[in-house]
Amino acid sequence: MAILNEARTRSSSFLFGAFVTTVALAAFSLPAAASLGDGVDSITLDQQQMNATVQTAQVGSYTVYTLTSPSGTVVREYLSSGGVVFAVAWQGPFVPSMQQILDTYFQAYSSAANLQRESHVGRRPLNIQQPGLVVQTGGHMRDYFGRAYVPSLLPSGVNPNDVR
Amino acid sequence: MQRVLTSGGSLASRLLFAALLAMVALSAACGGNAKENTATTFDVSPRGQSVVEGNSIQISADVNSANGFDGLTWTISGPGQLSNQYQNSVTYTAPFSVPANTNVVVTATTNSGSTGYSALTILPVGVVQSAQQNVQQVIVNGGPAQNRPNGGFTSVTICVPGTTTCSPIDGILVDTGSVGLRILASALPALPSLTDSSGTPISECFQFGDDSFVWGQVVVADVKVAGEVAGHISIHSIADPTGFSIPSACSNGAGSDSDSQQALGANGILGVGLEPQDCGLACDPSAGGKPPTPSYYSCSSSCTPTFVGLALQVDSPVVFFAADNNGVVVQFPPVLGSAPALNGTITFGIGTEVNNGLGSATIFTVDGNGNFTTQFPLTGQSLTSSFIDSGSSGLFFPGSAIPTCSSPNSVFFCPASVVPLTATTTGTNGSQSVVDFSVGNADDLLAESPTDVAFSALAGQNGTGTCQQGQGACSFDWGMPFFYGRSVFVAINGQPVPAVPAGVPPAPWWAYAVGSDAR
Numbered sequence: 234m235a236i237l238n239e240a241r242t243r244s245s246s247f248l249f250g251a252f253v254t255t256v257a258l259a260a261f262s263l264p265a266a267a268s269l270g271d272g273v274d275s276i277t278l279d280q281q282q283m284n285a286t287v288q289t290a291q292v293g294s295y296t297v298y299t300l301t302s303p304s305g306t307v308v309r310e311y312l313s314s315g316g317v318v319f320a321v322a323w324q325g326p327f328v329p330s331m332q333q334i335l336d337t338y339f340q341a342y343s344s345a346a347n348l349q350r351e352s353h354v355g356r357r358p359l360n361i362q363q364p365g366l367v368v369q370t371g372g373h374m375r376d377y378f379g380r381a382y383v384p385s386l387l388p389s390g391v392n393p394n395d396v397r
Numbered sequence: 398m399q400r401v402l403t404s405g406g407s408l409a410s411r412l413l414f415a416a417l418l419a420m421v422a423l424s425a426a427c428g429g430n431a432k433e434n435t436a437t438t439f440d441v442s443p444r445g446q447s448v449v450e451g452n453s454i455q456i457s458a459d460v461n462s463a464n465g466f467d468g469l470t471w472t473i474s475g476p477g478q479l480s481n482q483y484q485n486s487v488t489y490t491a492p493f494s495v496p497a498n499t500n501v502v503v504t505a506t507t508n509s510g511s512t513g514y515s516a517l518t519i520l521p522v523g524v525v526q527s528a529q530q531n532v533q534q535v536i537v538n539g540g541p542a543q544n545r546p547n548g549g550f551t552s553v554t555i556c557v558p559g560t561t562t563c564s565p566i567d568g569i570l571v572d573t574g575s576v577g578l579r580i581l582a583s584a585l586p587a588l589p590s591l592t593d594s595s596g597t598p599i600s601e602c603f604q605f606g607d608d609s610f611v612w613g614q615v616v617v618a619d620v621k622v623a624g625e626v627a628g629h630i631s632i633h634s635i636a637d638p639t640g641f642s643i644p645s646a647c648s649n650g651a652g653s654d655s656d657s658q659q660a661l662g663a664n665g666i667l668g669v670g671l672e673p674q675d676c677g678l679a680c681d682p683s684a685g686g687k688p689p690t691p692s693y694y695s696c697s698s699s700c701t702p703t704f705v706g707l708a709l710q711v712d713s714p715v716v717f718f719a720a721d722n723n724g725v726v727v728q729f730p731p732v733l734g735s736a737p738a739l740n741g742t743i744t745f746g747i748g749t750e751v752n753n754g755l756g757s758a759t760i761f762t763v764d765g766n767g768n769f770t771t772q773f774p775l776t777g778q779s780l781t782s783s784f785i786d787s788g789s790s791g792l793f794f795p796g797s798a799i800p801t802c803s804s805p806n807s808v809f810f811c812p813a814s815v816v817p818l819t820a821t822t823t824g825t826n827g828s829q830s831v832v833d834f835s836v837g838n839a840d841d842l843l844a845e846s847p848t849d850v851a852f853s854a855l856a857g858q859n860g861t862g863t864c865q866q867g868q869g870a871c872s873f874d875w876g877m878p879f880f881y882g883r884s885v886f887v888a889i890n891g892q893p894v895p896a897v898p899a900g901v902p903p904a905p906w907w908a909y910a911v912g913s914d915a916r
Contacts, residue, residue: 284687302689303686303689304689322868326676326689327689327690327691327692328606328608328649330649331649331650332645332649339650343649343650343652343653346607346649346650346652346653347650347652347653348804348805349607349805349807349808350607350652350653350660351652351805355545355546355547355548355662355790355791356574356605356606356607356786356788356789357607357789357793357808357809357857357874357876358606358793358857358858358860358872358874359607359608359808360807360857360858360859360860362807369861369870370606370607370608371606371607371793371859371860371874372606372782372872373606373670373767373784373786373874374574374575374576374670375672375677375766375767376766376784377604377606378782378871379608380860393861393862394861394869396862397865397868397870
């Protein structure tokens with residue numbers, strides 16, 4: 234289980250000062266931000282896009298950034314010690330922008346999701362499990378959830394089950 | 398044909414908006430082919446109601462003597478009589494006999510031209526089905542596009558607000574997992590738009606758990622289902638309105654737009670879930686800060702996020718009914734394996750009529766997200782984000798113990814033979830009930846579609862991994878197969894449920910019983 238620390242104890246990086254401040258920006262005026270597969274700067278962009286507060290937690294070799302938007306949607310971004318976001322998870326009343334959080338993996342996600350949605354219409358969870366990308370989403374009005382990770386980017390010893 | 402009743406007296410000199418009325422007052426900017434200005438500036442009570450033939454009701458306009466009931470004119474569109482006008486009220490008497498459900502509108506107009514109206518449905522008696530004013534048939538039949546297994550479809554009647562211009566629309570999916578009425582724009586008559594205080598039309602993006610969405614204008618209609626009437630409420634007209642591109646926060650990929658009969662598998666969705674509004678307080682102006690996205694938008698030169706007051710959101714039509722407005726009961730007969738068709742019902746109200754009592758149903762209260770817990774022995778997990786959803790086409794639970802099908806059905810399970818399973822639903826109130834169910838081979842089942850449309854053993858994977866302290870794979874989605882052979886009650890948050898039997902907790906909660914136990 235992740236242990237939450239106060240952001241201020243992570244004083245070594247200048248980025249954390251930026252995280253503690255909520256930046257009010259028009260959500261639709263920035264270019265699509267990035268996350269999965271990208272570096273720590275992409276987490277800053279997501280935080281700005283979402284107008285979110287941030288908490289960080291160190292779990293073994295990696296860091297979990299928890300972004301909470303004013304609307305109540307929570308996005309957790311998993312950053313390896315090598316500085317790569319290898320997983321994202323979310324839960325809350327609104328589905329986050331997949332384009333924003335999947336970045337270069339968005340095309341693969343979109344193709345796979347379209348394929349699943351086209352065959353046999355009917356509301357059901359999304360379950361994409363490809364060698365290069367896993368995306369699982371579900372939930373109902375007011376309470377959506379999901380997670381996405383790249384199997385090859387998982388740090389050694391990290392179980393997919395830890396992405397939640 | 399109009400009947401007119403007026404009283405003489407002084408002209409009204411100005412309008413007054415009561416605080417309550419201001420919340421529900423509609424400023425209607427009509428779309429391209431609007432016939433008339435339907436600016437409703439005061440409320441009339443009841444805003445919608447059914448009246449049995451031969452009966453009378455009193456109708457009141459929320460204006461006072463300072464603002465014009467001396468100059469109040471009452472008119473009827475449709476059959477019936479008005480009498481006994483006194484101050485701001487009048488008596489409406491329905492005709493002695495009508496051949497079928499009949500639409501009537503009673504309108505009050507002040508001398509300065511402000512109007513309010515009551516939308517009525519006159520019910521015949523003597524014909525058993527139409528005498529049941531709170532029951533509507535729901536049929537599992539593959540849907541209007543013949544591509545929607547395990548979906549229950551019903552009809553709604555949409556009236557241009559304040560008129561008797563009404564259209565029945567079938568192929569409407571009954572959905573206990575969402576809230577609000579959403580209908581393809583192509584199936585709707587021309588309806589006035591909901592606008593903000595500067596007259597700009599409101600549109601909405603509504604998302605689903607598979608990252609698909611519907612987008613379109615919020616419009617106003619009188620909604621009638623069975624004998625129930627929801628007078629001038631907001632509904633979602635789903636299709637991209639001309640001239641506006643879908644906000645990027647809404648769209649999650651090229652195929653995620655479900656604004657078509659083919660994609661939706663339906664002509665519309667009747668959301669009758671646990672909440673009175675689809676967005677709720679987060680989208681109400683009282684929330685402060687920035688409006689949440691993606692939800693409601695105000696579209697002038699472009700679309701920007703906006704707040705919409707609770708009463709004007711795309712709300713559950715149920716809470717606007719004059720009676721039977723505290724929830725619904727959805728019932729289906731059992732299905733052994735597969736069935737080519739299935740006839741069930743949706744009954745409005747819980748404990749409000751002789752036909753919607755709880756009987757022996759067990760009540761499960763829910764947490765703040767509308768969820769209860771499912772104990773699942775197969776994986777040893779307590780799934781704390783479980784819910785009941787007639788809009789889900791199967792039973793969906795986490796875990797890899799059962800093999801999944803190959804693409805493109807990879808969300809479904811494909812065991813070699815039927816797997817019998819059990820789980821225990823547990824409410825936050827501690828209620829527990831054991832549910833036995835089966836998981837069949839989805840590839841084999843879906844190959845039968847659309848010859849067969851109801852599948853009791855259609856199931857799939859709702860994520861993988863464990864559920865720990867509310868995080869991870871925590872959701873058992875009790876979809877449509879759960880409704881086969883059960884009566885499922887949905888008690889809407891904030892609506893009172895009669896205290897019989899003793900110990901009924903406040904809503905929201907689910908309840909269910911095996912069989913058609915509601916009475």
